[in-house]
Amino acid sequence: MTENKTFHTDPDEVKDPNAIQPEIHLDDVQRVKVLSPTMLVLKRFLRNQLAILGLAILIFMFAFSFLGGLFSPYRQQQVFRKYELIPKEYAAAAINKDLRYIVQTGENFSGPSLAQFVLAKNKGEPVFSAGDRDYSYTEKGEDFYLISELKVLTDVIVLAGNGRFTPAAGVELTEDFQTAALEALKSSQTAFEYGDDEYFISRNGKMNTISVAHEIALATKLVFAAYEPEAQPLLNSLDFVEQAQLALINDADSFAVGGVLYRIVIDEDSAIIYRSQDDEDHPFASVSNIIVNPISPDIFLSVDFKRTLNEAIAEGKTTFTAVTQNGTEETFTINRVHETYTVYAQRTSQLIDMYAPPSNEHLLGTDGNGMDVLTRLMYGGRISLLVGFVVVFFEVILGVLIGGVAGFFGGIIDTILMRIVDLFNSIPFYPIVIILGSVMDTLKVNPYARIFILMTVLGLLGWTNIARVVRGQILSLREQDFMVATEATGIRISRRIFRHLVPNVMPLLIVQATLALGNIIIIEATLSFLGLGVKYPIASWGNIINAATNLHVMTSYWYVWIPAGILIVLTVLGFNFVGDGLRDAFDPKMKR
Amino acid sequence: MNDNNTMLEVKNLQKFFPIKSGFFGRVVGQVKAVDGVSFSIERGKTMGLVGESGCGKTTVGKTILRLNSKTGGEVYFNGKEIFGLGNAEMLKMRPHMQIIFQDPYSSLSPRLPVGEIIGEAVREHQIVPPNEFDDYVTRIMQACGLQEYHKDRYPHEFSGGQRQRICIARALALNPDFVVCDEPVSALDVSIQAQIINLLEDLQKEFNLAYLFISHDLSVVQHISDTVGVMYLGNLVEFANKDEIFSNPLHPYTKALFSAIPIPDPTVRRNRIILEGSIPSPANPPSGCKFHTRCTYAMERCKVEVPVQLDKGNGHMVACHLYDDNSGSEKQPETDEASFRAIGEQYDKANENKTESNPA
Ligand SMILES: Nc1ncnc2c1ncn2[C@@H]1O[C@H](COP(=O)(O)OP(=O)(O)O)[C@@H](O)[C@H]1O
Ligand code: SF4
Ligand SMILES: [Mg+2]
Numbered sequence: 001m002t003e004n005k006t007f008h009t010d011p012d013e014v015k016d017p018n019a020i021q022p023e024i025h026l027d028d029v030q031r032v033k034v035l036s037p038t039m040l041v042l043k044r045f046l047r048n049q050l051a052i053l054g055l056a057i058l059i060f061m062f063a064f065s066f067l068g069g070l071f072s073p074y075r076q077q078q079v080f081r082k083y084e085l086i087p088k089e090y091a092a093a094a095i096n097k098d099l100r101y102i103v104q105t106g107e108n109f110s111g112p113s114l115a116q117f118v119l120a121k122n123k124g125e126p127v128f129s130a131g132d133r134d135y136s137y138t139e140k141g142e143d144f145y146l147i148s149e150l151k152v153l154t155d156v157i158v159l160a161g162n163g164r165f166t167p168a169a170g171v172e173l174t175e176d177f178q179t180a181a182l183e184a185l186k187s188s189q190t191a192f193e194y195g196d197d198e199y200f201i202s203r204n205g206k207m208n209t210i211s212v213a214h215e216i217a218l219a220t221k222l223v224f225a226a227y228e229p230e231a232q233p234l235l236n237s238l239d240f241v242e243q244a245q246l247a248l249i250n251d252a253d254s255f256a257v258g259g260v261l262y263r264i265v266i267d268e269d270s271a272i273i274y275r276s277q278d279d280e281d282h283p284f285a286s287v288s289n290i291i292v293n294p295i296s297p298d299i300f301l302s303v304d305f306k307r308t309l310n311e312a313i314a315e316g317k318t319t320f321t322a323v324t325q326n327g328t329e330e331t332f333t334i335n336r337v338h339e340t341y342t343v344y345a346q347r348t349s350q351l352i353d354m355y356a357p358p359s360n361e362h363l364l365g366t367d368g369n370g371m372d373v374l375t376r377l378m379y380g381g382r383i384s385l386l387v388g389f390v391v392v393f394f395e396v397i398l399g400v401l402i403g404g405v406a407g408f409f410g411g412i413i414d415t416i417l418m419r420i421v422d423l424f425n426s427i428p429f430y431p432i433v434i435i436l437g438s439v440m441d442t443l444k445v446n447p448y449a450r451i452f453i454l455m456t457v458l459g460l461l462g463w464t465n466i467a468r469v470v471r472g473q474i475l476s477l478r479e480q481d482f483m484v485a486t487e488a489t490g491i492r493i494s495r496r497i498f499r500h501l502v503p504n505v506m507p508l509l510i511v512q513a514t515l516a517l518g519n520i521i522i523i524e525a526t527l528s529f530l531g532l533g534v535k536y537p538i539a540s541w542g543n544i545i546n547a548a549t550n551l552h553v554m555t556s557y558w559y560v561w562i563p564a565g566i567l568i569v570l571t572v573l574g575f576n577f578v579g580d581g582l583r584d585a586f587d588p589k590m591k592r
Numbered sequence: 593m594n595d596n597n598t599m600l601e602v603k604n605l606q607k608f609f610p611i612k613s614g615f616f617g618r619v620v621g622q623v624k625a626v627d628g629v630s631f632s633i634e635r636g637k638t639m640g641l642v643g644e645s646g647c648g649k650t651t652v653g654k655t656i657l658r659l660n661s662k663t664g665g666e667v668y669f670n671g672k673e674i675f676g677l678g679n680a681e682m683l684k685m686r687p688h689m690q691i692i693f694q695d696p697y698s699s700l701s702p703r704l705p706v707g708e709i710i711g712e713a714v715r716e717h718q719i720v721p722p723n724e725f726d727d728y729v730t731r732i733m734q735a736c737g738l739q740e741y742h743k744d745r746y747p748h749e750f751s752g753g754q755r756q757r758i759c760i761a762r763a764l765a766l767n768p769d770f771v772v773c774d775e776p777v778s779a780l781d782v783s784i785q786a787q788i789i790n791l792l793e794d795l796q797k798e799f800n801l802a803y804l805f806i807s808h809d810l811s812v813v814q815h816i817s818d819t820v821g822v823m824y825l826g827n828l829v830e831f832a833n834k835d836e837i838f839s840n841p842l843h844p845y846t847k848a849l850f851s852a853i854p855i856p857d858p859t860v861r862r863n864r865i866i867l868e869g870s871i872p873s874p875a876n877p878p879s880g881c882k883f884h885t886r887c888t889y890a891m892e893r894c895k896v897e898v899p900v901q902l903d904k905g906n907g908h909m910v911a912c913h914l915y916d917d918n919s920g921s922e923k924q925p926e927t928d929e930a931s932f933r934a935i936g937e938q939y940d941k942a943n944e945n946k947t948e949s950n951p952a
Contacts, residue, residue, distance in 0.1 A: 037703050447907050481699035484659055485759075489713035489766060490686025499712075503703040 044585035051581020057574030061567070064380025072372070076379040077537045080353040080362070081371045087333060087344035091293045091301055093309055094340045094496065099143065099219040104238045117147060117219070127200070136200060136213055141249035143221040146242065148213035150200055156208045158185050176382040181210055188549040211268070216241055223291050227283045235285055244273060244287070270310060272303075300325045309334075313341055331468045355557045365559045368547060369536075373560055377567060380539035384571070387455055387534070388520045392513050394459030399466025400509065406467070407474025408497065414471070429461055437532025447535045454533055458520060466512050473508050477501055507586035511579050518575030526566050541568050595937040599670060599770055599802050602654065605647075606664035608657045611875060623875045625651040627826035628665070630901070633819075635769070638796065638803040640817030640834070642810060642849065644871050648826040649806045650694075653772040656804070657689050658682060669770070687717050690763035694775040696755035700747035706733075707743030708759045719767055729765065735798070736761040737791060753784035757791065763796060770802045778809065789816060810853050814838055819907075822846045825882040826874055828901075832908035842910040844887050881913065889914055 035043065045051055069076070103109045113130040117137060120128035127136045127150070134150040154167040163182045167173050177194055184192035184201060185208055191200050200211045217238065222245065224235040234240050240257045245256035245536050247264055248271060254263045260278040262284060270288035274281035286303045294301050305322045312320035312334060319333050326346075335342045352370035356362055364373040407419035436457060440450055477483055478501075486496045521541075527533030528542025529549075538542060544564035548554040554561065607626040609617040621835065625648040633639045654660045656667045658674050667674050668688060677685060687843040700709055702787050711729045714720065720728040730740045736757045749757060756776060763771055777785040789812060795801060807813050813820055813834075820837045822830040822845065830843040841847045848865040869886050872878055878885050882893040891913060899911045 034703075035746075035749075037748065228755070481693040481695060482701040484654070485693070485699055485762065486701075486790070487659055488657055488686065488689075488691045489716070489762065490683045491713055491716055492683075495712075495716070499704070500701050562627070 006446025010334065015519035037173040041582075041585045045581050048581040048584060049199060049576045051585070054574040055583060056545065057570050058578060059383060060276055061385065061571050061574065064567075065306060065378055065385055069375070069382060072375045072378055074372045074375040076200040076376060076539055077371065078375070080356070080366055080372065081350050081370065082356070083348045083463075084346055085346040086351075088349070089295045089342055090299065090332060090345035091292055091294050091305075091309070091343040092340060093290055093313060093334075093343065094225050095313075096221050096289050096291050099145070099221055100223070101217050101219050102236060102238050102241050103217045105216065107149075109217040121145065127202075134211065135216075140246065143219075144245050144249065145219040147217040147219065148198075148215050150211035151214055153199070154181075154213050156181065156185060156210060157206055158182070158208065161186070183497055210307040217244075218245070220245055221231070221289055222248075222287050223289060223302075225286045225288070225292065225303050225306050226499075227285060229300055231284055244285075248287070270307065271328035300357050309341075321340070355463045355553070355560065357557075358491055364563055365557070367544070367560045368550075368553065373544070373563065376539040376544060377541070377563055380541045380544050380564065381567065381571075383451065383534055384521055384524055384542070384568075385539060387451065387458075387524045387540070388517045390455045391458045391462065391520045391524075392516050394455065395463040395466050395516060396462035396509065396513050400470050400505075402463070403470030404474060404505075407471035407478070410499070417467075418471070424461065424464045429462060432461065433457060433527055434530070434532055437527065437530070441532075447538045451534055451538070454524070454527070458523060462516070462520070466509070466516065469508060469512050470505055473505050474501060477504050505580070507526040511586065512573055514579035514582060518572040518579070520576070521572055593938075595632045598632050598802075599635045601668040602656055602665070603630050603668070604664060604665040605629045605652065605655060605667060607651050607660055608663045621875055623873075624826050625874055626655060627664075627828070627874075628822070629828045629879075630665075631819075631821050631828060631831055633770070633802050633804060635802055636796070636819040637906075638801045638805050638816055639825060640813035640820040641804060641806045642808055642813055642820065643823035644849075645808065646871060646874065647823045649823055650774050652823070653691065653774045653804060653806055657691055657772060659691070684717075687713070687719065687766035688768050689770045689772070690766060690768040691772040692756070692759050692763055692776045693773060695779050696752050696759055697747075697779075699759050700746055700755055705744050705746055706738070706750075706758055709747070709758060710765050714765045715763070717766060719765065723946065732761050732765045734804060735795065736764065737787075751784075752780050753788060756780060756788050760788075760791065764799065767808070768801065770804070772804045774804070774806045775808070776805075777812065778807065785812070792816070810850060811812070822849065825872065825877050827882060827911065829883065829912070830908075830910045831901075832906070834910050836906055838905075840908075842904060842908070842915060843912050844889050844914070845883050881911075 089207060099112065101109065112134070113135065116128045116130040117135065120126075120135075121137065126138070127134060129135065135147060136150055137145050137147045139145055140156075152168050153171055154165050154173060156166075157164045158314050163178065163185060165173055165181075180192060180194045181199070181201075184199075189201065191198055193199070198213045200213060202209045202211070215238065218241060220241065224241060224244070226232045226235050228405065234257075243255045243257050244262070244264070246252075247262075248266075252264070254261055254276075263274045263276055263281055265272045272283055273285040273287065275284035277280075283303065286307055288310050290306075290313060292301055292306045293311055302323070302325060305324070308320050308322040309332075317334065321329055321331050321332055323329050330345055333344045335344065354368055354370050356366040356370075358365045362374065364374050364377070367373050367376065402417055402421070406414040410417065413455060433454075436453070440453065445453065469475075483496070483500060486500050491500075524533055524540065525542030525545070528540045529546050531543070531546060534540035534543055541564045545561045545568075547557070550560040599650070604626055605626055606624075608622040608624050611621040611623060612618065613620050627648075629648075629652055631639065641652065643649055652661065655662050656669075656674075658667070662675055669685070672685070674682065676686060677696075690928065700706075704712075707729060710733060715722075715725060716728065729743070733740065733742065737938065738754070738757055738761060742750075742754075742758075747758070750758065760776075776792065777788050780788060792803070794814065796803060803816070805813065805816055819831065819833045819835045821828050822837075822843065824845050830837065830841065830846045832840075837846065838850070841850050845867075848867045851865040867886050872885060878895075879895045881887070881890070881894040881899050884890040885907070893913055897913065899913050899916065901909045901911050902915050903909055904915060
C-alpha cells in the first residue's frame with residue numbers, strides 16, 4: 001500500500017534506538033538524576049518551608065516528650081516541699097482574774113464546797129457549809145484566803161459559870177483546854193486560840209458547840225512559776241504558798257518552809273523567790289498575776305521567759321526576745337485578744353511548694369500540687385502524643401478495613417458499610433464522651449485504665465472519616481485505567497490490591513492520618529481540660545491547662561498553664577503543616 | 593466462528609449502566625451505552641470503530657475484553673464465549689486479548705518502575721521461563737522503541753508518547769492475538785501520533801495482531817483499518833470494509849461524519865453536512881431510529897420503527913430505513929465520491945508534512 005510508504009519516513013525507525021530521540025525532553029534521560037516517586041515526594045516535601053517548620057516542631061515535641069522525661073531530674077508525680085518560717089503558737093498568757101486554789105494534799109476541796117466559799121466570801125460570812133461539812137475562811141490579805149474545815153470537838157452547856165462538856169466520840173479534852181474554852185464562852189467570843197490551833201464557838205440557845213479549824217486550802221490570785229521543773233510540786237503545796245504569801249503580805253524579805261530559807265525580791269508587779277542553800281541564793285520561783293502556759297506539753301517555759309513575757313505585756317510590746325528551753329535566743333510575737341495573749345514563735349515548717357515561680361530548680365515553676373511543671377509537660381506530652389498515635393492507628397486500621405472493603409467490592413457491601421459510616425457519624429461525639437467521662441468518674445476507674453478506655457472510644461468514634469476517604473480513593477482508583485489494565489493483563493486480585501491499589505491509597509492515608517493526629521490531640525486536650533479525659537495524677541497537656549479554670553491561678557500563675565497551651569498549639573500546627581506538606585508533596589496538582 | 597479466520601465475533605452485545613440514586617442506591621434508569629452491537633474481526637486484521645464521543649466505543653472495547661460485565665449478547669473469542677468462562681479460565685485467556693488506553697497518563701501505575709509495569713504480567717502468566725525474563729522484557733521494550741535503561745524509571749519521567757509506548761509494550765509483552773486500541777493517539781501531540789500509528793502497524797505485521805482500533809479521527813481509521821464500524825448512541829449504524837465505506841458511505845450519520853473531514857485542497861469541493869443539535873443522552877435515547885432527531889432524511893417511520901441491519905452486499909451493513917427496500921422512499925442520499933477520494937490523499941500529505949517537520 002502506498003499509504004504505508006508515505007506514512008513511514010524510515011522503515012527502521014521503531015527498532016532504531018535513536019527513534020525515540022524526538023521525544024526526549026530537556027528534563028529527561030541521562031540529564032536528570034532518576035528519582036523514584038517516593039524520593040520525588042520527599043524532595044518536594046523538603047522544599048516546602050512550612051512543612052519543614054512543622055517537622056521541626058514535631059521532632060522537638062517528640063524529643064521533648066519522650067527523651068525529656070529521661071533527662072529531667074524529677075519524676076512525673078514528685079511533689080516538692082519547701083521550708084518556711086511561719087508563726088506558730090508557742091504559749092498563751094492571761095492576767096489572772098480568778099482565784100486559784102491550792103488544796104492540802106490528801107484533802108478534797110472542790111465542786112459545791114468551792115461554790116459555797118465564793119458565796120460566803122461575797123456575803124462576808126466567815127463560815128459556810130457544804131454537804132455535812134462546815135468550813136470557815138479568813139482573809140489574810142488582798143485576794144488571799146485561807147480556808148479551813150471545822151471539826152466538832154465538843155458541846156458545852158454553861159450553867160452558873162460552870163461548863164458541862166460533852167466531847168464528840170473519841171475526843172479527849174484536857175483541863176487546860178476546858179478552862180480556855182470556858183473563858184472564851186464567858187466573854188461571848190466566837191473564836192479562841194489554844195496552842196497552835198484556833199477554835200470556833202457556835203451557839204444554839206444554851207448549847208454551844210466548839211469546833212477546831214483545820215486548814216485545807218488557800219485561794220489566791222497570784223501565780224507561782226518554778227524556775228526548774230522539779231520545783232513545781234513544791235509550788236503546788238499549801239504550806240509553801242501560804243508562807244510565801246504571808247511573807248509577801250507582811251513585806252518580809254524571807255520565809256522558811258521545811259527548814260529551807262527562801263528570800264523574796266520584789267520587783268514592781270512581780271516577785272522572785274530565791275532558795276538559800278549553802279549561803280547561796282538560787283532563783284526558785286517567780287510570783288506574778290499573769291498565767292503563762294505552753295501550747296504543747298513538751299514545751300517548758302522558763303521563768304526567765306515568763307518574766308520577759310510579763311514585762312512585755314506590761315509594757316504593751318508586741319515582740320520580745322527570750323531564751324527558749326534549748327538555750328537559743330528567739331524572737332516571739334504577742335497577739336492580744338481581750339485579756340489573753342498568744343505568743344507565737346517563728347518555726348520553720350515543711351510546706352508543699354505550690355505555684356513556685358520559675359527558678360533554676362523549676363524552670364517553669366511548680367503547679368498547684370507542688371510538682372515541677374516542665375517535667376509534667378514532658379510526661380504529659382508522652383500521654384498526649386501516645387493517645388494521638390494509638391487512636392489514629394486504631395482509626396486507620398478500622399478505616400482502611402471498612403473503607404477498603406466498601407470501595408473495592410462496591411455494590412451492596414459498599415452501600416451497607418457506608419450506611420454504617422453514616423450511623424457512626426450521627427453519634428453525637430461530645431455528649432457520648434462527656435457521659436462516658438462522668439460514668440468513669442462515678443465508677444472511680446483507675447487513671448491508667450481510663451486512658452485505654454478513652455483511646456478505644458475515640459478510635460471507635462473517629463474512624464469514619466478515614467473510611468470515607470479510603471473508600472473514595474479506592475473507588476476513583478478502581479476506575480483509573482491502570483487498575484483496569486491490571487485486570488486486562490490478568491493479574492491476581494491480591495496482587496492488584498497490594499501492589500497497585502494500596503500504594504496509591506497510602507499517600508492520602510498518610511495525609512489523613514497526620515491531620516487526624518492533630519485533631520485527636522485537640523480532642524484529648526479538650527476532654528482532659530474538662531476533667532473527663534486523662535486524670536490526675538497522670539499528666540497530659542489538657543489536664544495541665546485545667547489549672548486555668550481557677551481564676552486566681554489563671555491570672556497569677558501564668559507559668560502553670562500557658563506553656564501547656566503553647567505546646568498543644570505548636571504540636572497541632574506541626575501536624576497540620578506536615579500533613580499539608582505531605583499532601584502537596586504527594587499531589588502537586590492539588591496545591592491551591 | 594463459522595469462519596476459521598474469525599478471531600472475535602460479537603453478537604448483539606448490550607451493556608447498560610444502571611443510574612442509581614437515593615439513600616440505598618435504587619436503580620432509577622439505565623444508560624444504554626451499548627445497545628445491540630454485532631461485528632466480527634478476522635485474525636491479523638484491524639477494525640476501525642468511529643463515532644462521536646459518548647456513543648459507547650470505549651464500552652464496546654472494554655466489554656468485549658470482559659472488563660465490564662455485559663447486559664446481553666455474546667462475545668466469542670477464538671470460538672469461546674468469554675462470559676461463559678470461569679475465573680481461572682478467564683485469567684488464562686487474558687493475555688490473548690489486550691487493551692491500550694486513550695490516556696497514557698492514567699493508564700500507568702505511578703508507583704511502579706516501567707520494567708515492573710511491563711514485566712509484571714509476563715511473570716504472572718509465565719510467558720517466558722524466568723531466566724529469559726529480563727531479556728524478553730528488554731526485547732519487547734526495544735520493539736516498542738524504548739531503551740533498556742527505562743526499566744528502572746517511573747512513569748512520571750516519561751512524555752505522553754513514551755508512556756503510550758510503555759502501554760503498548762505492556763500489552764504486547766503478553767503475546768496477545770488481539771488488542772483493543774482505544775483512541776491510542778488522540779491524547780498525543782500530532783507529531784507523535786504518526787510514530788505511534790507506525791509502531792502499531794509494525795507490531796501488527798510482526799506479531800500478526802488483530803486490532804479493534806477505536807478513534808474519532810477518520811483519517812487515522814482510514815489509514816489503518818481493514819473494516820470500519822460506525823457507532824451512534826450505542827448502535828452500530830454502518831459496518832463495511834474500509835474502501836467500501838469510505839467510497840460509498842450509506843448511513844446519513846456516516847455521511848455527515850465523513851463530510852466533516854477537512855480537505856485542504858481548495859479545488860476539491862464537497863458538500864459539508866452539518867449535524868444539528870447535540871448527541872442525545874444515552875440514558876434517554878430517541879425512539880425508533882436513534883438518529884432521527886438529527887437526520888436530514890428522517891421520515892415518520894424513523895420515529896417509531898427501529899431500523900434493522902441490512903446487508904447491502906459485500907458485507908456492507910447499514911441500519912437505516914432509507915435502504916429498506918420496503919421503505920418506498922424515493923429519496924436517496926447523494927454520495928460525494930470525489931470528496932472521499934480526496935480524503936485519503938489529503939491525509940497522506942498531512943502526514944508527510946508532520947514527519948518532515950519532526951525529522952527522525
Ligand atoms: N462505568 C460507567 N458507569 C456509568 N456510565 C458509563 C460508564 N462508562 C461509560 N458510561 C456511559 O456510557 C456512555 C458511553 O461511554 P463511552 O463508552 O465511554 O463512550 P465513548 O468511548 O464512545 O466516548 C456514556 O454516556 C457514558 O457516560
Ligand atoms: S433510519 Fe431514518 S432517521 Fe435513521 S438514519 Fe435512516 S433516514 Fe435517518
Ligand atoms: Mg472513549
